Amino acid sequence: MARIPKELVDQIIQTADIVEVVGDFVQLKRKGQNLWAPCPFHNEKSPSFSVNPAKSLYKCFGCGKAGGVVQFVMDVEGTSYVEALKYLAKKYAITIEEEEKTPQQQQEQNERDSQFIVSDWAKNHYHRLLLNSEEGMSIGYGYLKERGLNLTTIQQFELGYSLDSWDDLLKAAEAAGYDKKYLEKTGLTVIRTDDQGHDTGRRYDRFRGRVMFPIHNISGRVVGFGARTLKRDDKMAKYLNSPESDIYHKSDVLYGLFQARQAIRTEEMCYLVEGYLDVLSLYQGGIKNVVASSGTSLTEGQIRLIKRYSDNVTVLYDGDAAGIKASLRGTDLLLEGGLNVRVVLFPNGDDPDSYIRKVGDQRFTEYIENQSQDFITFKTTLVAREASGDPVKKAEAIRDVLHSIAKVPDAIKRSVFLQQTSATFGIDEQVLITEYNKLVKAPAAKPSGSGSGSPGTYSRGAGGATPGFPANADARSGPPARALSDEEEAEMLMYGGAEATAGMPGASPNYEPGAGTPDEAADLPDLLQTCEREVLRLLVLYAAREVDTEVSVAAYLLGQLDEAPLKTPLYAEMWEICRQELLAGRFPEARTLAQNERADIRRLITDLATERYEISPNWRTKEIYVFNEVDLPKLACDNAVLRLNKVHVQRELDRAMDRLRLPGLDDAEMFEILGTIKGLKQLDNQLAGMLGTVIPRGA
Template structure:
C-alpha cells in the first residue's frame, strides 16, 4: 500500500476540525470547555459522548470509544487509517499525493482499481436493464415487486437484471471501452474451454436471465454479485455468485453490511440471516441492522466484521430442521469469537423474508423480541428434544452442548450455561463438570477453543475455576470478601497489604509480603499506575514551564533515566516524546492521538480525556482546589517520587524473596538484611516526602 507522506498527514490532522467532523454525524451541545452528545456508537438517553476541541479528541464515557479526528472517521465509517485520512482530505479539499510506488505495487494497484471500475460499471448496467429494458421490467422488476420490494429498496441496494443473452454484458463492455481481461478477472465473463482445458477463444456472460444483487464491501464499492435465476430448471443453480477474485473474497464479506453498519452500532445488535431477500425484506420493514452470509458457511473473517460494529448477534433461523442443524456449526464460531449470541426460530416452513411478508413489520418485530433466546439454551433444548429417551443419543447431545459451552470465552457465562444444561437434561451438575474438564483438557478441544475455556474445579485445590462446586460438595469455597475500592486497592499496593515478621538469627524483620499470584490477578498494577501518571503529565503539559525556561518535558526527562518504564507501550511512548524533544519539538497530544498505530492512539486519548471539569464557581467562591496546571512542578515531583517508591518496594520484595531461599549462610543473610534495612529507610524517606506517612520518631 502506498503511504501518505508524514508532512501531509500532519497537515490533514491540523486542518481537520473535530467539532465539524463529529458534527456531521451527531448534534453537539457545549457544556463547559467540551461539547457533548448522545454517543453515535451505542444507544443512550443521557449524553456521555464528549468532544474536546482544544485537544482535538473525543471520548464516550459509556462505551469507551475514544480517539482523535482520524480515529472517529475510522470508527463511524468502519474504514482503515489511510481511508480515513483520504476522507478528511476530501472534506477539506486537500490534495493527496501518495509516495511513489514500486512498479510492481503500481501494477497491482492498477489491476485492483480496474476490477473495481468494471464491477461498478456492470452494476450500473444491470440496474438500468432492470428499470429501463422491456425484459428487465416484465421479468426482473415483476419478480421483485411480487416479493414485496418497493422501488426505494431496489434503488438503495442497486438491484439489477441480466438479460437472457449469451453476450449482452460482453458487447456492452466492449462498446464502452472496457478490457476483456478485467471482465474475466471479476468473473463477469467466462472463457469457454475444450475437453483438454484449452482456451477456445469464445467468451460469454456468466450471468444470464437473472435478478442481480450487487455485493458491496464495507466502503460501499461493488466487489461481486449474487444472481437468482427466474427459470424453473432443476438442472440450473437457483443462485449463482461471483467467483473469488483480487477484490472479492466471500469469506470476508457480509451482504448488506455497508447499508447496515450504522444501524448495527446504534441498535447494538446485528441480525444475521441467510439470504439476500431476507436482508432486503427486513431492511424495508424497518429492521436495518441485518446482514446475510449469502448462503455460505459463516467464516472467522465475517465474524470479525460483525464484532467491529457490535458484540451482540441474533441469528434468525429458518423453520427448517435440516437447515438449523447445518447452521449450528457456524454459530459455534460466533461464540468462539467472543460474541453474545441469541437465536430466533421461525415457524416450520417460514424464513425471515416470508414471515415478515406474512405478518407485517410490527408483528415481526414483536416476534423476534419475544422469541429470542440465548444460543446455548436454544441448542440444549433442541438436542434434548431430539435425543428423547435414547440414552446413547442423549449422551452424544450433552457432549455436543459441552463443546459449544467450551467455546464461550467468559467464565461466568460458562458457569450459567452448565447450570442450565444440568437442569434441561436432568443430569447431576458435578457429572457435567467432570465431563467438561475432560473435554477442555483434550488437545483437540484446546486447539479449537483457542485456550478460552478454563477447567472447573470441585474443591479448594482447584485453581482457575471461575465456577463453584456443586451444592452437594462439602468443600464449597467461602464467598468472596467485600470488593475493595480503587483507593483501598491502590493504598494496599503502595504501602503493603499483609504484615508479617520473620525471625532470622534472632533479629525480627517486619516487611510487607508480596501478594500471591492469584491475588495479584485481582489487584491493579501500581507500577503501571505510576508510570501512566508520569506519562500523562509529559503528554498533556510538555511545554508548560516548571521553572524559568524549563519545561515539564525537559524536567521529567532530566529527573528520570532514559528508559524508566517497564510497561512496553509506555516505554515506547516515552521514547517517542524524548525524540520529539531532542528534535526541538514539544510532544503534541493532538498529533500523537492521530498516530497510525491503534494502541498509541488509544493510549494518548485515554491520557488526555477526563469526564469531569472543575467548575469555575470554585474560584469565584475563593475555595482552593489543587490544580496541576498552576503547580506543575509539584505534580511532576509527586509523580516521580511515587514511581521511585514503587521501584524501591519492588526491590524490597525481591530482597525478601532472596531471604527465604534455602541454604543461605550467616554472611549472606546479614548482607540481605542490610539491604532490606536500607531499602526500608529509603521507602520511609520517600513516603515522608510524599506526605503519606509520619516517619518514626517524628
C-alpha cells in the same frame, strides 16, 4: 496500497480541525472548554459525546468511542487509517503524492480499476433491464413485488434482471466499448471450451433469466453479483454467484453491509441472516442493521467486518434443524472473534424473510426481542434436549458445548457459562471445570488465526468457578482477583476506583494489545497498572509544563524513573515513544500521539487526555479551593512516582512473605527473608509518610 509519507501525514493532522470535521456529522454546542453533542455512534437523549478542540480529541462517555480526528473519520465512515487520511486530505485540499508505483503495480491497479468500472456498468445495465424492459418488468420486477419488495428497496439495493439470452450483456458491453477480457475476469461472461478444455473462441453470459443482487464492498463499489433463477428446473442451481476475482473475495464481503453499517453502529447490534431476501425484507421492515453471509460459511474476514461496527451480533436461524446444526459451527467463530453472540430461532419452516411477511414488521420486531438468547445457553439447551436419555450422546454434547465456551475470550463470561452448563446437564461443576481444563491445554483447542491467547484454565474455590490465570492467560481475561488492604482501597478511591482503570490492559475487554507481550498484563495487579497509568497520564498531558526552572514534566519524570519503569506492556511501549520524542527534541503531545497508526495507542492516549467533568469557574468566586495539578505539576509528579514506587515495594513484600511460607526453610534462609521483610516494611512506611498515608499496611 502506497504509503503516505510521514511529513504529509503530519501536515494533514495539523491542518484538520476536529470541530469542523465532527461538525459535518453532528451539531456541537459549547459547554465549558469542550463542545458536546448526542453521540453519532449510538442512540442517546442526553449528549455524552465531547470534543476537545485544544487537544484535537473526541470521546463519548456513553459508548466509549474516542480518538483524534483521523480516528473519528475511521469510526464514522468505517474506513481504514489510510483512507481516513485521504478523506481529510481531500477535505482540506491537500494533495497526496503517493510513492511512485512500479510498472507492475500500476498495471495491477489498472486491472482492478477496470474490473470495478465494468462491474458498475453491468449493475446499471441489469437495473435498467429490470425497470425498463418488458421481460424485466413482467418476470423480474413481478417476482420481487410478489416477495413484498417495494420500488424504494429495489432502487436502494440497485437490484436488477438479466435477460434470458446467451449474449445480451456481452453484446451491450462491446457496443459500449468495454474490453471483453474484463467481463471474463469478473465472471460476467464465460469462455466456452471443447471436450479437451481448449478455448473455442465463443463467449456467453454467466447470468441469464435471473434476478440480480449486486454485492457491494464497504466503500459501496460493486464487486460481484448474486443471481436467482425464476425457472422451475431441478437441474439448475437456484442461486448463482460471481466467482472469485481480483476485486471479489467472498470471505471478505457481507451482503448489505454497505447499506447497514451506519445502523449497526447506531443500534450497537448487527443481525446476521443467510440470504439476500432476508436482508431486503428486514431492511424494508425497518430493521436496517442486518447483513447476510450469502449462503457461505462464516469466515474470520467477515467477522472482522462486523467487529468494525459493533461487538454485538444476533444470528437469526431458520427453523430448520439440519441448517441450525450446520450454522452452529460457524457461530463458534463469532465467539472466538470476541463478539457477544445472541440467537433467535424462528418457528419450523420459517426463515426471516417468510416470517416478517407473515406476521408484519411490528410483531417481527417484538418476536426477535422476546426470543433472543445468548448463544451458549441456546446451544446448551439444544444439544441437551437432543441427547436426553442417551449417556454417550450426553457426554459428546457436553464436550461440544465446552468447545464453544473455550472460544469466549472473556473469563467472567466463561465462568458463568460453565455454571449454566452444569445446571442444564445436571452435572457437577467441578467435573465440567476439570474437563474444560483438559480441553484448553490440548493442542487442538488453541485458536487458529484469531490472534488471541489461550482462554485459560479454571480452579474451584469457595466462591465457585474462578479464573486461575496461568502465565499464558488471555490479556482480556483480567488480572487475578485478590482482597485489597484498607490502604490499597484508599489509594484506589483517590484514583477514582473503577473509572481509573477503565480501558486498561487486563481490565477492559476492549483492550487491543500491540506487538508486545500482552499476556504479562494479566498477571499485574490492578493497583500497579493504575499507578503506571497515572505516571503516563501526567507525562502525556503536561510534558512541556515546567516543574522547576528550565525542567519540564517530561524530563522530570524520565529522570525520576529508570528508562523502562513500566511493566504493563502497552504502557511501556507508550513510555518509550514519549522518551524517543523527548530525545529528538520534541515534547510528546496528546494531539500528535492520538493520531498514531495503532488503534490501541490511539485509544490509550484519548483515554488519558479526556475527562468528563470540568471544575466550574464559579467555585473560584466562592473561594472553594480545589487541588489543580496544572498549577502544581511537581506535586502531582512526585505523588505519582511515590505511589508507583510504593506499589513496587508492596509487591516485593508480598513475594518475601510468600517465600517465608515455603516449606523446608533452614534458619539461615528464614533469618535472611525476615531481614528483607523488615527492610521493605520500613521503606513502605517511609513512602507512606511522604505520601501522607497513615493507615498501616494490613490494618
